[in-house]
Amino acid sequence: MRDFIRSNFFPFKATYKTSDISNLLKSQVVSSSSINNFEIMDISSLSIIRNNSLVFFEKKIDDKNFSSKNVHIVSDIIDNKNFYENITIVKNLSDSYNKLLNEIYFHDDHIDMQDEFDFVDGSYLSKFAKIHSTSFIGKNCVISRGVEIGKNCIIKDNVTIKNSLIGEDVIICENSSIGTTGFGFNLNRRGSLYLNPQIGTVIIDDGVHIGSCCTIDRGKIDSTYIGKNSMIDNMVHIAHNVVIGNNACIAAQTGISGSVKIGDNATIGGQVGFAGHITIGENVVIAAKSGVTKNVKDNSVVAGFPATDIREWKKKIIRQRKNGH
Amino acid sequence: MRDFIRSNFFPFKATYKTSDISNLLKSQVVSSSSINNFEIMDISSLSIIRNNSLVFFEKKIDDKNFSSKNVHIVSDIIDNKNFYENITIVKNLSDSYNKLLNEIYFHDDHIDMQDEFDFVDGSYLSKFAKIHSTSFIGKNCVISRGVEIGKNCIIKDNVTIKNSLIGEDVIICENSSIGTTGFGFNLNRRGSLYLNPQIGTVIIDDGVHIGSCCTIDRGKIDSTYIGKNSMIDNMVHIAHNVVIGNNACIAAQTGISGSVKIGDNATIGGQVGFAGHITIGENVVIAAKSGVTKNVKDNSVVAGFPATDIREWKKKIIRQRKNGH
């Protein structure tokens, strides 16, 4: 998966140093300590630790990356202050994340978003997007800040693309929305004002085909990823931080919840649903209308809800029919 | 829920009095009687009786509102003529509703719809819409006649909004369609020419977040309503006359059929379906992929299809697995 430069999509509102955090968070702060004060250049998830970044976490994690890079931790677990050198302990982690991110970055769920467009052949192309000259953009599209589109892509009509890096030979069909906001918030604090800022991207690799009326949400901090030559049918919903391998085939109206990982060569029927945060192996086949609630091993064929081995599912169906007589 | 002025959205075609009904309906009329002849100013559902209105009904209902306001009833139950002072008995109620509404109001499933637009920063804004100056409208949007959008809203790209009142701090994401036509017609008389005119609205309260590629149909006569701080994920379909309380959380690809009522603080998984006309209590949790066919009590947690208490559902799944061995 390609990396991306966050500020290409989400410009900095101002230059902040880690010493500014206490002032930005004000009454949220319980305690703060740091051995080095650095300029905040990025945000890290727990999966990818970036230099000069903030990282938000609830529990203690032993990870040597935290010592090798300039990282400042924000946590709501008071005990963490004993384990890390650069750390701010806060009352509420979700609120602190929102407050800091809204101060540091422009993003498109805040009223002050920043972009500028050229109108070219019926579509709005951001002055900050890079579209290869061999690629085709239909009518009524919006290609927003930071987006890069590689060679020989076809973006059909009425498509919106934000916060995304698109490879070569990618086709995206009518009325699809790529790089949209993930459904990320604290269940105890609902409403548009409390949405956790989603400042990641979508990365679509070479040769992917995406149908009509699809939605692919950008990652929260990292990326949602669609692997090479994957085929996505119409009305497929792919949530934030999903990672789909190469050569996937996903039929219409399937929905993939946040942070699901799917291995290479998946074949997935229509109207399938996935619980969040599960891992699907390689070469897996999932029958239509399945509800996948747990991890699935390589080379499995599953069906039903909750999805099980398809032979078990077929036996169950036959048993139920027999019981009827 | 705010009230609305119907003619802001659906202008009158002409001024009619109740004495004109027989002439408008012609051979549909079986009998007609009235003790006062008034100008038809509105249409009422059985839930909200409006002054100087027509109301269509199949059965006799004891409701003192009918005596306190100027109301003229249209009914296909001949016996009703004995109970009401202003009443027209017709052969076919659905056909009479269609005929009268199409004569009285402009609406957007009729070829003579009426609107006028300004083109502003890449979107079409009706001259008859009111959009607060602090709100942001993306590109390729259409905001139609009568729509009001409050402070600090973000309407992203390629969104259409008709027949809707939008509160403050509302976010509506890409390619969503708000205030669209409900799926209302007589099953015995199908086809676009026989659609029952849908002349209600959508009311979206403050702080609501609506994802991408959602559809929210307007009410048939009253309003479809989304309560404060509700969070709606991508590809959610909300049908006509649905009422959703405050603080709902509705995950992707869920569909809510006509006239469903959902109490405050609902948490609803993805790909859930609801039968029409059912009532869901407060603080209800509904697991993903459920099919909810009946009313659900306050504080319930349900799953499966037909949806039952989630503990029962889990027992059933375990039982089925055991039976397999």
Added chain:
Amino acid sequence: MRDFIRSNFFPFKATYKTSDISNLLKSQVVSSSSINNFEIMDISSLSIIRNNSLVFFEKKIDDKNFSSKNVHIVSDIIDNKNFYENITIVKNLSDSYNKLLNEIYFHDDHIDMQDEFDFVDGSYLSKFAKIHSTSFIGKNCVISRGVEIGKNCIIKDNVTIKNSLIGEDVIICENSSIGTTGFGFNLNRRGSLYLNPQIGTVIIDDGVHIGSCCTIDRGKIDSTYIGKNSMIDNMVHIAHNVVIGNNACIAAQTGISGSVKIGDNATIGGQVGFAGHITIGENVVIAAKSGVTKNVKDNSVVAGFPATDIREWKKKIIRQRKNGH
């Protein structure tokens, strides 16, 4: 169902004769024989044999149409060369189909698509589309090459229509995509570069109502068809080569897989799924959330997944409840 002229939608790239096939396919060719060399004017499916056409098939089929018209067969079954007079045997049928179709026709999944638009009242209308003067087109629509729209149609905002013939009195609601690319490819060769060219159409008959955010894919070679007065709710997906009879009623979020045939007067609930290539009889009722995996006879009422007679399904549900006690 109306017929259509393919080149109105998909223009010829050049004039080819059947004697050019070997040169176009090069190393794909195993053997070739022909008794007459004709100009390739069309492509045929096995259902509709057109004059002067190519037809691709895997097995031997006894069909007198093949002798009565100028047809050249492309097949990967070597034995077929003994049965037909005009035939090219190839190594891989899917690859040969792709290669030939991409050489013969322009189509919109290839970078060299060809269309020209006028911008009229906020929408892009192809110079090669025919829209009746009584029909209404909303804003931000795209009506592409070859499309014909009959009298008194209402095409609402942000709708895209390609490769389609639309009858009279048809209503298509916001953000729907008609005539989009079907999900057709060889499962062993995934990726946008290997999509089987979809060069058929959508035919929508008189009086059809299509909701918001629907997708209707065009046929692969023939047509996807929606019969007269059919009512399609929001977010319905209809795949390539589906044929739906008159007076259908299809509720929201239902998905119909490729080549399904549905008889007249179907009543289909929401969130229903259909396996591909099945046939549903006339006057069939299918309950919401059903998964229909097999043919369904006339006048049936089915429910569940796999869908069975609704009385059987209800018995099963009651049995499962009893087992729980």
